[in-house]
Amino acid sequence: MTSRDLVLGRLRAALAGGPHTPAEVPRDYRHTGMLDLDQLVDRLTDYRAHVHRVAETAVADTIADIVPAGATVVVPPGVPPVWLPPTVTVLRDDGLDDARIGAADAVVTGAALAVAQTGTVVLDGSPDQGRRVLSLLPDRHVCVVRADHVVATVPEALARLTPHLPLTWISGPSATSDIELVRVEGVHGPRRLHVILLSAR
Template identity: 45%
Template sequence: MNAREEILRRVDGIVPPRPAAEVAAAYARIDRGYLRRHNGGPSAEVLDLFAERAADYRATVLPVSPDRVAETVAQRLSARSGAYGVPGDLPAEWLAAAGVPLVRDPDPASLDGLAGAVTGCAAAIAETGTIVLDHGEAQGPRALSLVPDYHLIVVLAGQVAPDVTEALERLDPRRPLTFVSGPSATSDIELSRVEGVHGPRTLEVLVVR
């Protein structure tokens, strides 16, 4: 018996495991009639709220039309020198005018030397200005969104949920979820805000609407 098994054995001795059927029944009894302040799909009001809240977290939010995504991506990437990491399945049309070196599915060891990363997302939450990555399609592994100092995220209008409740209903809890609310920052030391501690120092968001 290893240390983990011993700890779990002691825990089970204090709180005996419940039968699976009992656990499932208790889970089913949870009241999920959450208060919702917004209804419907990605209306202009919901998209505006997301842009406002994301900007409150010091993200740079740029609304773009679908036919200007490639142009805008190229403009944002040209502001920095160096190569950018991108997921291998990032839509090619987003990068059609990039004009900068791109590294598809970069090796983890090379991430720190990149100028930044470009990804999509799984969902966004208007009420909190949060972007959610589940590291599936067009998002790459978690390290790609955490190591480079700059992160450009493309958010489609249909991915913006009005509130947390609806966003969670769209997500698979079995996926590795990363919630991004503005650039990485902390005020743990003497309440002095420091950005770029746990992830990118600069976050830019293109809202395609």
């Protein structure tokens, strides 16, 4: 008898007579909730994201306030030109290499949706969101979220998302902590996340 067989045998003996896994997983938890845009803002702010609530006509001016004049901004091919201020240099992603993306001062994307209860923004690779690498390499991510793309709960989000698309779930800027709980931002993504929340139409 091998050590593996011995360990597995002890596990089986310890679990014998215990509760059995149900044939069907119960899914009677709450799927929907009351949508509260203020809750989304509060959660994002808790995660150290910067939230700007503006009308769609003010997106370019807001980005001009966020990104310094003369900065280089990477954008996916589907980002509307009206979002981009004339004060920045725009690099449209037509297959840019990682070095050029990483050297950019910021990236501007849209969003598939956002979840109010968790303060999460979801990208799905649509034309206004682009490849996943765009939201990971630049130091500053500016993400434009439409109010009618905000849902209350994660189950609502999952029901609206297409599972085979490359989903990126973002809750604040990239951050990690060591064993002493020293927070370090920007290790595996942007150090600064700005969410521009567009007013409901």
